[in-house]
Amino acid sequence: MSGICYVDGQYVAHGDAHVHMEDRGYQFSDGVYEVIAVYGGKLVDAGPHLDRLDRSMAELGITPPGSRSALEIILRETMRRNRLIHGSLYLQVTRGVARREHAYSDGMRSVLTVAPRRATPPVRSASLNGHRVISIPDIRWQRCDIKTVALLPNIMGKKQAALAGAAEAWMTDAEGMVTEGTSSNAWIVTQAGELITRQLDHGILPGITRRAIIAYARERQIKVVERAFSLDEAKQAREAFYTSATAILRPVVQIDDAKIGDGKVGPIAKALADVYFDALDNV
Numbered sequence: 001m002s003g004i005c006y007v008d009g010q011y012v013a014h015g016d017a018h019v020h021m022e023d024r025g026y027q028f029s030d031g032v033y034e035v036i037a038v039y040g041g042k043l044v045d046a047g048p049h050l051d052r053l054d055r056s057m058a059e060l061g062i063t064p065p066g067s068r069s070a071l072e073i074i075l076r077e078t079m080r081r082n083r084l085i086h087g088s089l090y091l092q093v094t095r096g097v098a099r100r101e102h103a104y105s106d107g108m109r110s111v112l113t114v115a116p117r118r119a120t121p122p123v124r125s126a127s128l129n130g131h132r133v134i135s136i137p138d139i140r141w142q143r144c145d146i147k148t149v150a151l152l153p154n155i156m157g158k159k160q161a162a163l164a165g166a167a168e169a170w171m172t173d174a175e176g177m178v179t180e181g182t183s184s185n186a187w188i189v190t191q192a193g194e195l196i197t198r199q200l201d202h203g204i205l206p207g208i209t210r211r212a213i214i215a216y217a218r219e220r221q222i223k224v225v226e227r228a229f230s231l232d233e234a235k236q237a238r239e240a241f242y243t244s245a246t247a248i249l250r251p252v253v254q255i256d257d258a259k260i261g262d263g264k265v266g267p268i269a270k271a272l273a274d275v276y277f278d279a280l281d282n283v
């Protein structure tokens with residue numbers, strides 16, 4: 001988009017937002033990121049997103065680009081300069097710039113970039129549309145809990161979904177268990193009415209939207225179980241949906257060739273999307 005980005009200490013026009021070609025993010029995908037939704041001019045769940053960013057940097061030994069409060073000022077200033085009311089901020093921290101060597105030096109000066117993305121405000125009725133997902137093998141590495149910019153399997157999977165006319169691809173591990181979507185967390189509602197999403201482990205990203213939905217569901221006395229579920233179980237579920245900061249909650253009405261439930265958006269998906277939108281109005 002046009003607009004103002006933040007690049008390593010400076011606010012610059014989108015067309016001038018360049019990084020060095022020996023940035024390790026560019027050469028090795030040696031970096032981490034966050035996508036934080038902006039709703040009504042406010043950041044949604046900024047605290048948990050920045051906590052996750054801290055954790056991703058710590059796991060990879062990337063030096064934080066500054067203090068939490070400095071980062072918050074940069075995010076707010078990027079929103080202000082862009083008059084960003086609805087959309088998201090993409091923030092990325094790479095290990096930094098150095099002559100290309102696989103082994104990195106400790107304590108490199110990291111590079112922070114922030115880009116705004118404008119979007120029409122999310123509408124409640126979007127959560128009433130049913131989406132189709134395909135299943136694909138999960139060919140990612142074994143630390144998918146770290147939000148790194150190394151996303152080749154994810155983008156290949158999402159492209160495959162798009163070519164099949166589907167909205168998302170759900171990945172399955174060697175045991176046939178669903179891990180997550182290429183850019184979202186996966187959920188089902190069993191025939192017994194339990195809400196299931198995979199437990200947090202190294203196989204999935206600890207989604208911030210996932211966390212919020214679990215809390216909202218529990219507040220509403222919906223039984224939530226964090227456990228792995230198989231693709232077969234998902235195909236026999238009463239409902240299915242996926243969540244992310246930008247998609248919020250998307251009901252799934254078909255997985256591969258299997259119709260989910262009665263092929264319509266289910267009541268639990270609808271209710272949870274409603275609760276999420278109500279909470280957004282109060283951020």
Ligand code: PDD
Binds near residue numbers: 154180
């Ligand atoms: N992706 N799993 C994966 C692999 C993701 O990339 C994402 C988010 C999620 C959901 O996490 P959250 O609820 O914190 O957004 C789960 C972002 C939106 C992206 O890459 O654009």
